[in-house]
Amino acid sequence: xxxxxxxxxxxxxxxxxxxxxxxxxxxxxxxxxxxxxxxxxxxxxxxxxxxxxxxxxxxxxxxxxxxxxxxxxxxxxxxxxxxxxxxxxxxxxxxxxxxxxxxxxxxxxxxxxxxxxxxxxxxxxxxxxxxxxxxxxxxxxxxxxxxxxxxxxxxxxxxxxxxxxxxxxxxxxxxxxxxxxxxxxxxxxxxxxxxxxxxxxxxxxxxxxxxxxxxxxxxxxxxxxxxxxxxxxxxxxxxxxxxxxxxxxxxxxxxxxxxxxxxxxxxxxxxxxxxxxxxxxxxxxxxxxxxxxxxxxxxxxxxxxxxxxxxxxxxxxxxxxxxxxxxxxxxxxxxxxxxxx
Amino acid sequence: xxxxxxxxxxxxxxxxxxxxxxxxxxxxxxxxxxxxxxxxxxxxxxxxxxxxxxxxxxxxxxxxxxxxxxxxxxxxxxxxxxxxxxxxxxxxxxxxxxxxxxxxxxxxxxxxxxxxxxxxxxxxxxxxxxxxxxxxxxxxxxxxxxxxxxxxxxxxxxxxxxxxxxxxxxxxxxxxxxxxxxxxxxxxxxxxxxxxxxxxxxxxxxxxxxxxxxxxxxxxxxxxxxxxxxxxxxxxxxxxxxxxxxxxxxxxxxxxxxxxxxxxxxxxxxxxxxxxxxxxxxxxxxxxxxxxxxxxxxxxxxxxxxxxxxxxxxxxxxxxxxxxxxxxxxxxxxxxxxxxxxxxxxxxxxx
Numbered sequence: 215x216x217x218x219x220x221x222x223x224x225x226x227x228x229x230x231x232x233x234x235x236x237x238x239x240x241x242x243x244x245x246x247x248x249x250x251x252x253x254x255x256x257x258x259x260x261x262x263x264x265x266x267x268x269x270x271x272x273x274x275x276x277x278x279x280x281x282x283x284x285x286x287x288x289x290x291x292x293x294x295x296x297x298x299x300x301x302x303x304x305x306x307x308x309x310x311x312x313x314x315x316x317x318x319x320x321x322x323x324x325x326x327x328x329x330x331x332x333x334x335x336x337x338x339x340x341x342x343x344x345x346x347x348x349x350x351x352x353x354x355x356x357x358x359x360x361x362x363x364x365x366x367x368x369x370x371x372x373x374x375x376x377x378x379x380x381x382x383x384x385x386x387x388x389x390x391x392x393x394x395x396x397x398x399x400x401x402x403x404x405x406x407x408x409x410x411x412x413x414x415x416x417x418x419x420x421x422x423x424x425x426x427x428x429x430x431x432x433x434x435x436x437x438x439x440x441x442x443x444x445x446x447x448x449x450x451x452x453x454x455x456x457x458x459x460x461x462x463x464x465x466x467x468x469x470x471x472x473x474x475x476x477x478x479x480x481x482x483x484x485x486x487x488x489x490x491x492x493x494x495x496x497x498x499x500x501x502x503x504x505x506x507x508x509x510x511x512x513x514x515x516x517x518x519x520x521x522x523x524x525x526x527x528x529x530x531x532x533x534x535x536x537x538x539x540x541x542x543x544x545x546x547x548x549x550x551x552x553x554x555x
Numbered sequence: 556x557x558x559x560x561x562x563x564x565x566x567x568x569x570x571x572x573x574x575x576x577x578x579x580x581x582x583x584x585x586x587x588x589x590x591x592x593x594x595x596x597x598x599x600x601x602x603x604x605x606x607x608x609x610x611x612x613x614x615x616x617x618x619x620x621x622x623x624x625x626x627x628x629x630x631x632x633x634x635x636x637x638x639x640x641x642x643x644x645x646x647x648x649x650x651x652x653x654x655x656x657x658x659x660x661x662x663x664x665x666x667x668x669x670x671x672x673x674x675x676x677x678x679x680x681x682x683x684x685x686x687x688x689x690x691x692x693x694x695x696x697x698x699x700x701x702x703x704x705x706x707x708x709x710x711x712x713x714x715x716x717x718x719x720x721x722x723x724x725x726x727x728x729x730x731x732x733x734x735x736x737x738x739x740x741x742x743x744x745x746x747x748x749x750x751x752x753x754x755x756x757x758x759x760x761x762x763x764x765x766x767x768x769x770x771x772x773x774x775x776x777x778x779x780x781x782x783x784x785x786x787x788x789x790x791x792x793x794x795x796x797x798x799x800x801x802x803x804x805x806x807x808x809x810x811x812x813x814x815x816x817x818x819x820x821x822x823x824x825x826x827x828x829x830x831x832x833x834x835x836x837x838x839x840x841x842x843x844x845x846x847x848x849x850x851x852x853x854x855x856x857x858x859x860x861x862x863x864x865x866x867x868x869x870x871x872x873x874x875x876x877x878x879x880x881x882x883x884x885x886x887x888x889x890x891x892x893x894x895x896x897x898x899x900x901x902x903x904x905x906x
Contacts, residue, residue, distance in 0.1 A: 255774040260800035264770025268763060308905065309886070364601025364631075365904065368814055368887040378795075454762040455792035456814055456887065459601055461763060505771030511727045511757045 234477010234489045241475070242496045245521070249499065253506035261502060263385065267378070267453050269498035270391035271446045273491045275465050276472035277398050278442025280490050283473050284415040285435045286482030287336055287343035291328065292469050294354030295440050296462030298324055299447030301358050303373060304366040304457065311372040321444050328354055329440035333433025347436075364459045369451050377452020387449045391491075394445065398487045411435070416483035468497055471522060497522070585846040586619030587855030591650040593622050593848060595841070598637045598657025598681075600629035603888030603904045604836060610903035611895050612653065612841040621853040624649075634658040638665040645669035651852035652676050653844045660684035666691045675851040679844035680837070680863075682730060692851055695844040697863045699731045702785070702834045703738020705867050706808040709832040710743060710781050713806055713872060717746025718780030721772055723765065724755040725786065735785055750776050760786045766793040773800050781806040787833060788812030788888070797826070806830040810837070811868045813897070814887030816880045819871065831871040831879050835892035837863065842894065868892040 249256045275292060282289040299321040306320065307313035328350060335346040358364070379386050402408035414421040414431045422428045443462070450461050474480065475497070476490035500521050504514035595612045597605060609627060616625050626649065630637030637658055642665050644652055652669055656662045656678045663685045670676045676691040687694050710720065720743070724732025732755045756772065758765040765784075773779065773796060784790055787809035797804045804826040809815070811833035819831045840863040850857045868891075869879045880891045889900040 253775075256771060258774040258800075260796070261770050261774030263799040264773070264796045265767055268767055359601075359631075363606070365603050365606060365888070367905075450763060453792065454766065456762055456788055457792075458761060461761075464761070464764070501767065502771055505768055506775050508752055508775065510752045514752075 234475075234486045235492075237477065238475050238489045238492045238496060241521075241524075242492055242499070245496060245499055245503065249503050249506070253503050256499070256502040256506035261506070263380070265498055265502050267385045267387040267449070269495050270385070270387040271449050271453075272465065272468055272472060272498060273391045273494035274394055274442050274446040274449070275469045276476070276490045276494050277394065277487055278439035278446075279469040280473045280476065280478050280485050280487065281411075281435045281442075282343070282439045283470075283478050283480060284412065284482055284485040285432045286415065286418075286480075287432070287435065288347065288470070289332070289436065289439050290344060290347040290466065291332060291351040291354060291440075292443055293460075293462035293466045294351040294358065295325060295328060295443030296447040296450065296465055297460055298328075298354050298358050298361075298462075299444040300451045300457050300461045301362045301366045301459050303448050303451040304369055305362045307370045307373075308367050309370055311370050314370050314372050318448060321448065322441065324357070325440040325444035326437055329437030330433070332440070333436035336436065337429040337432035358459055362459055366451070366457050366459050369455050369457070373448070373452040374455060375452075377449045378455075385453075387453060390445070390449065394442070395487060395491050402485060402487065412484050415485070418482075468494075472497060475522075581618075582620065583618055583846070584856040585850040585858055586621055587850065587853035588621060589853045590621055590623050591849070591852035592624035592626070592648075593651045593653065593845070593852065594626040594628065594644045594649045595845070596628050596630070596637070596640050596644065596652055596654045598630040598634075598655050598662070599632040601632065603886075604838065604890065606904050607890055607893055607895065607900045608655075608838045608841050610900065611838050611893060612845050614895060614899075615842040615845040616849065619849050619853065619855075621855075622849060630657065632657070634661050638662055641665040641669055645672045645674045649674060651848040653841065653848045654678045654683075655841075656681050656683040663690060675848055677844050677848040677851075680840050693847050693861075695840065695847055695861065695863060697837055697840050697865065699734035699785075700738035700741075701864050702810070703735035703740075704742055705738075705834050706735070706783050706832065707739040707742030709808055709870065709872075710739075710747065710783075710806075713830060714747070714780055717744075717748070719748050719750045719776065719778050721776070721779050721782045722749055722751050722755045723758050723768065723782065723784040723790075725758060725760040727757045731785060735783075739783070750779065758784075758789065760789055762789045762792045765789050766796065769793040770796045770799075773797060773802070779805050781808060783807075784809045786810060787815040787836075791815055791818045791887075794818065794822075803828040806832075808832045810834055810865075811880075811890055811892045812836065812887070813880075813882055813885060813889045813891055816869065816891065817883055817887060819879050820881040823871070831869060832867075833869040833879075833892070835865040835868045836890045837865045838890055838893040838895070839863065840865075866892070 255261060279289055279292060302321040303317050306317035332347055332350050335341045336343045377387055410426055411431050414426055414428050418428045451457055472490050472493040475493035476486045478485050500518055504517045593616050600609060613625060616622050628640040630640055641654060641662060652674050659681060660683055663683050666676050666678060666683060667690045670691050677693050677695060678691055679695040680697050685691060722736060736754050756768050758768055782805055791814050794804050805828050823829050843858060843860055843863050846858045849855060867876060869877050871879045882897050885897050885901045886904055888904050889897055891897055
């Protein structure tokens with residue numbers, strides 16, 4: 215039994231490290247080329263200004279999901295987390311700028327609470343992440359309904375200005391997303407906590423053996439993820455002016471897709487924040503491309519699915535052997551984990 | 556003392572009689588003498604339009620004193636819950652059910668069962684299939700085609716030589732959007748070019764998707780003369796995108812909403828081409844359905860109307876039947892076209 219899983223991950227994950235970045239950059243460049251040739255309007259400054267805020271939101275949500283995936287989990291409470299912060303940020307202030315700050319604080323407090331419960335159930339009670347987070351999602355939606363009856367109100371002017379305004383030619387939401395990306399990269403790659411976080415994701419047993427607090431770090435992944443979702447929800451509330459109470463629903467699948475496209479292994483381990491961010495740009499540009507070519511809706515959906523399939527499919531193509539050397543260490547980690555699991 | 560007591564009694568009796576007379580006079584003809592209970596069953600109650608609609612349905616039912624009990628259930632967008640709501644209310648013996656069958660024909664078997672159990676069943680607005688008089692009592696539809704005709708006529712008025720039309724609707728293939736398009740096409744000839752993919756741009760009535768679709772369309776089309784949308788308020792977040800292209804917001808034919816009226820008022824100066832025409836969003840469709848259900852259940856006179864026709868509401872060009880309305884003091888998520896007053900709607904959506 216131990217033999218077959220041992221071989222399997224070796225094949226799949228051989229190029230996982232650098233390939234995530236290479237794949238997503240190549241895919242994005244090819245897509246931009248296609249846009250230039252077939253749908254130049256999707257690259258117009260105005261079109262980018264209109265669509266980049268949504269790429270920024272997807273980027274933030276994707277980074278949150280990435281943290282959970284790095285710990286070998288899945289967070290399906292993305293939809294609830296985002297929708298709750300949209301509802302809280304619009305319902306409590308009800309148009310009054312002075313009430314915005316308390317509402318934002320409440321939203322973050324709720325996010326921490328949801329994350330703690332998720333993390334506790336997965337990290338300490340050891341319940342399957344998918345089951346736990348589906349349950350949490352339903353619970354959060356209960357709160358969404360309790361707070362708002364399913365009806366968020368119109369955004370305050372202040373939030374619309376903060377999230378929807380422009381500075382230096384780019385939307386504030388894009389700057390905020392870049393800020394979050396930089397902080398994430400720095401924290402993960404340059405701090406002790408970040409290094410421990412990745413090590414625990416790669417091999418929880420080994421990490422536990424050397425005395426790291428595995429459960430605490432796993433729990434923190436869910437808490438941090440909820441904070442990211444909350445931030446994304448606040449941006450949505452500001453950008454869309456009159457949001458619905460279910461804005462998070464359409465982000466669940468894309469949030470997983472950008473993590474996978476970015477090259478983070480679903481088995482956990484090393485995370486690729488920059489690749490995940492580029493993947494968010496890729497997905498966003500892909501839908502803009504589909505809109506811009508002006509084909510019927512059915513064809514738009516097929517184009518998106520095909521491009522996504524191709525993007526992820528590149529992982530199965532072998533690249534030159536020098537990638538092997540780079541990835542040796544990571545392979546060994548994932549191999550060990552495959553044996554364990 | 557005795558005389559004054561008598562006088563008082565007579566005065567009281569007279570006032571009671573006159574009150575009764577007023578009540579008789581105010582009781583609408585569709586409200587019959589038989590006592591009955593009524594339930595309003597929503598397939599999905601989670602937006603401000605539905606809250607106003609629900610409050611309007613309750614207000615209409617309250618006009619009839621023969622309705623002894625009024626209940627409401629929200630299917631929360633879950634077809635199974637909607638079906639179970641219909642069945643359980645029929646099982647409880649509620650006399651009349653007014654149903655917003657969001658799930659379409661999926662709720663038909665439940666409606667059939669409720670009808671067979673002896674309830675008056677009136678689905679409205681969303682076509683549930685089946686046959687009126689057999690599977691349910693009466694279907695009170697809304698004429699979306701008429702909305703399309705109204706928009707078409709207005710477009711013809713402001714663009715007599717033709718132009719580029721961008722039509723946005725909800726989910727792919729929704730019958731409302733298709734009917735509206737059919738209505739517009741009866742009025743607009745080939746000189747009016749629909750620049751969206753056939754039959755309309757899909758927005759799911761989701762403001763964030765609307766915004767993304769609109770930016771793509773603006774970038775693609777240098778000339779958009781008029782935008783048609785069947786949910787005006789969802790455009791409020793998206794229309795500022797025109798500014799990013801340094802273009803004026805074009806003419807807009809849509810449905811009303813306070814946020815949209817206020818948006819027009821605030822932005823018309825900077826956008827010389829921004830003309831606005833709205834049809835009523837149709838909150839009062841439920842009133843006609845309630846009237847039919849109550850008339851059937853209480854033995855009242857049946858209404859003459861069978862289809863709800865949304866009236867034209869605002870026209871910024873002619874000012875008729877109304878100029879663009881904005882109540883900045885009330886929430887943006889109310890509909891000033893509804894019979895219910897803006898203040899009462901504000902209470903319904905902010906409770």
